[in-house]
Amino acid sequence: MKKKSIFPYLISAGLMISSCSLEEFNPSGVTVDKVAESKTGFDKLINSCYFDLSRYFYGRNLLLVTEGGTDIWTADLNSNNNQNYMKYASGGAMSIDMAKDFWNGSYDAINYCNLVIGRVDQVQDFANDQEKREKVSEAHFLRALYYFHLVEQFGACPLTTTETTNAETESIRTEPLEIYEQVILPDLRFAADNLPLVAKEPGRPTKKAALGLLARAALQTKGYGSTAYLEEALATAKKLIDNPGTYGTGLFADFTDNFNAANNKNNLESLFQITYSQNYGSTNVYDHNNDFKRFYCTPTAFGAIQSAGFQLQIGRWTTGNFMPSKYLLDVFRNADGTLDPRYSMSFQTAWTANVNYSWSQDAIVQYDRRSNIGVGTQLEDGALAIKFVLPEEDEYTTISQKLALPYLLIDYNDLYGTDRKVRMKYTRTNQQPGLVDNPFISFYPSLTKFNSGHLVMPRSNTYTSDANASVMRLAEVYLIAAEAEFYLRGANAAAANYINVLRQRAKASLITAGTIDLQFLLDERARELCGEYGRWYDLKRTGKLTKAYLTEKNPDVGQYFIEGTHQVRPIPQGQVDAISNPEGYQNPGY
Secondary structure, three states: OOOOOOOOOOOOOOOOOOOOOOOOOOOOOOOHHHHOOOHHHHHHHHHHOOHHHHHHHHHHHHHHHHOOOOOOEEEHHHOOOOHHHHOHHHHOOOOOOOOHHHHHHHHHHHHHHHHHHHHHHHOOOOOOHHHHHHHHHHHHHHHHHHHHHHHHHHOOEEOOOOOOOOOOOOOOEEOHHHHHHHHHHHHHHHHHHHOOOOOOOOOOOOHHHHHHHHHHHHHHHHHHOOOOOHHHHHHHHHHHHHOHHHHOOOOOOOHHHHHOHHHHOOOOOEEEEEOOOOOOOOOOOOOOEOHHHOOOOOHHHOOOOOOOOOOOOOOOOOOOOEEEOHHHHHHOEOOOOOEOOHHHHHEEOEEEOOOOEEOOHHHHHHOOOOOOOOOOOEEOOOOEEEEEEOOOOHHHHHHHHHHHOOOEEEEHHHHEOOOOOEOOEEEEOOOOOEEEEOOOOOOOOEEOOOOOOOEEEEEOOEEEEOOOEEEEEHHHHHHHHHHHHHHHHOOOHHHHHHHHHHHHHOOOOOOOHHHOOHHHHHHHHHHHHOOOOOHHHHHHHOOOOOHHHHHHHOHHHHOOOOOOOOOOOOOOHHHHHHOOOOOOOOOOOO
């Protein structure tokens, strides 16, 4: 049912401090009318549109709601940590406010975008119409990005396209497809037509950013039963694919070049980045991009690896939020007994000792060592301490000796069962035989895609990263083109060719049209894009965000999924309490 929208939220009247990399501004008594008269003041209004991206979204907590609760991850140690996001509250009542920052932050920013769009004609000193269109296009692009996250996270949402100056307490929700048609797609088309080819400074969107997000948004409408925008998704994707020089983008020669620190600040393949730096103002000065922390296992659970004094060293980080599901690891395992090369390019699976370690009796019992490992057996600083192995890897030939080694050789089959669940128990055979908590659960492949910045310690014992966060990269555009082609004309050579460009880049085996079906497309997106802010949206678009699918692929998560409820997040309680028409406003089941 289509619904007309009135403004949703009692938004603050004051202007916000602007975003990290952009000039700070607090008018303090100066009216918006006055500020909007000059290009300088207008720029500061535009800057306020960016603030919430680095406050709540990329590099902050967005991974929890875009990667958590999917087929490819469970919580760290398969625990109940972050259970609202990772395991749909583990069968308990989900917090109504679990996603309030994304709701509040989006509408806060959207009001600034509306302000900029509505007042652009007040500016008296633009050099020409082109400069005017370029400036206002930033607000159109950002408004589309915020609304994209809103409708995908919450479903039907209040829609407003004009600046709000007074509190409006009635709030009516608009269906997602209508928001795509009224705002998201038109905003991105306008931005694609009018943004510059080259950004004036880091962190500003350009034509390639608008085209990439337009292709993504047009494809996403498929999840709402529409096929009207699939040709647009494909045609827009092809603009970027066929004209990389025009738009200043391109695929790196090597998959891993996307994630190297040397390329982070000037990333050829990235279409749009959120910038972080210790040099940018006072916003989040102690806490920048924290995505690097999210995917690490706990190597420090083994005494040969210490964290103290090593916190700034890549490979010494510990205790993340995401543990790979068995399904995620299995998508890298080829039928011919080989591994897709993107597995080793995406995950850390080995850790070296950083102290001289002597085995203790407690550790010998804990890790079920054989009799040849006695008290005082040495593992030297710099030696291999932990290695996770899949059956397809060369090291797996020694797996029968794993408990006789002075380091931990972690067997994939000790961590994951044939039922696709994480093994929470282990049967000791050498030391105090019996069923115990799995001692190897702390050691699993750790995604390294976010190890691309320099860690800084802005104050004692506080570690953060100055890495830019990539909102989207060109590789995704190839996968969008392949999926759109599949929906439009079936599994054909054109779709296979888009996929093979990425597989050839990764030195993976090439495919034929006969390989392609919907599950293969999802698997390929997992191989290429796991951890990159999109899996929950992929499942929504393809009709796979269901209890049946999640229980099949990732039962540790799927067992808690409630059909008809968990396809969207709860509307924050503050929103429901603030409006005059709360009856029936909340999403079903919350």
